[in-house]
Amino acid sequence: MARPMNNVYENYRRWRRYRTTVRELETLTPRDLQDLGIRRNDIQRLAREASRL
Template sequence: MNLVRTLKNWRRYNETVRELSRLNNRELSDVGISRSDIERVARSAI
């Protein structure tokens, strides 16, 4: 069960990073984050 949870978290992290990375700097600023915050925000999503 722990392995399943770990894989789901890893997938959610990667999807979040991928989606946020597609945004340009203006769009990221509109949602209140900078490009350097993407990994932190993705970690908090899991």
């Protein structure tokens, strides 16, 4: 029973990490994103990658 609960918790943590990353990157100005080498349409992909860590 502990294993399924761990999966639920882990999935929730990943989802939160994804949402936090998207929210933070979306607040950056175009200039900030350019300085980081990020295009606005890359934000969701980068957040997905970050949430898999």
